[in-house]
Amino acid sequence: MRSHGLNPRSSLPAAWTSAPPSDAVVLFREPEDIDNWKNGQEWKVEDGNLVVGDGSIFSKETFGDCQLHVEWSSPVEKQGRRKSQALGNSGIFLMGIYEFQVLNSYQNPTYFDGQAGAIYKQVPPAVNAMRPPGQWNSYDIFWTAPRFDDDGELLSPAYITALHNGVLIQNHFEVKGDTPYTRPPSYKAHAPRGPIKLQDHRSPVRFRNIWVRDYQSAQVKQPN
Numbered sequence: 001m002r003s004h005g006l007n008p009r010s011s012l013p014a015a016w017t018s019a020p021p022s023d024a025v026v027l028f029r030e031p032e033d034i035d036n037w038k039n040g041q042e043w044k045v046e047d048g049n050l051v052v053g054d055g056s057i058f059s060k061e062t063f064g065d066c067q068l069h070v071e072w073s074s075p076v077e078k079q080g081r082r083k084s085q086a087l088g089n090s091g092i093f094l095m096g097i098y099e100f101q102v103l104n105s106y107q108n109p110t111y112f113d114g115q116a117g118a119i120y121k122q123v124p125p126a127v128n129a130m131r132p133p134g135q136w137n138s139y140d141i142f143w144t145a146p147r148f149d150d151d152g153e154l155l156s157p158a159y160i161t162a163l164h165n166g167v168l169i170q171n172h173f174e175v176k177g178d179t180p181y182t183r184p185p186s187y188k189a190h191a192p193r194g195p196i197k198l199q200d201h202r203s204p205v206r207f208r209n210i211w212v213r214d215y216q217s218a219q220v221k222q223p224n
């Protein structure tokens, strides 16, 4: 496995947007939607976009199994001033715990499982589908929450499938646990629902058009 650098590039994908369907919970579309976030007052809204500010923010609404759409844009910075994890770093934490990485991975090598579209420190994206800084990227994330029994033992892990600009970059990946920088991942029992967290990693990443759909499989009765 590659230890550094960037994954093979998927042919540069088009911008990919998607209006929220009728059953979506909209977390950010309009400036006043900043009220949907704890600590939102510490971030800015500029040109209708949500810009990373002081401290991470958490959706007030919580989610378990879900479909999440997020659009984001890496800041345009002077060449060479910052690199690797310091360049356009943010993150989308499912249930407030499991980080799906946001980074400027356009021309910015970093460790393989720290790129945009990585489950941080667990798995890189299958391909690099990043658009240049200043342009918009989209993530569509399909999340299966982990299950725990009453004693806090893991019954089933989390799974993630994800598209980056419409390109499949994670396909039913079994999440190994939480996503810290300093130690291997592990699971610790938590509530069946949790917030979406957007990370402050001291980089003015912009976000727009964030919405979530709770997901529940159809209940099908097989005929006898």
Ligand code: MG
Binding pocket: 089, 090, 091, 099, 101, 102, 199, 201
């Ligand atoms: Mg991050």
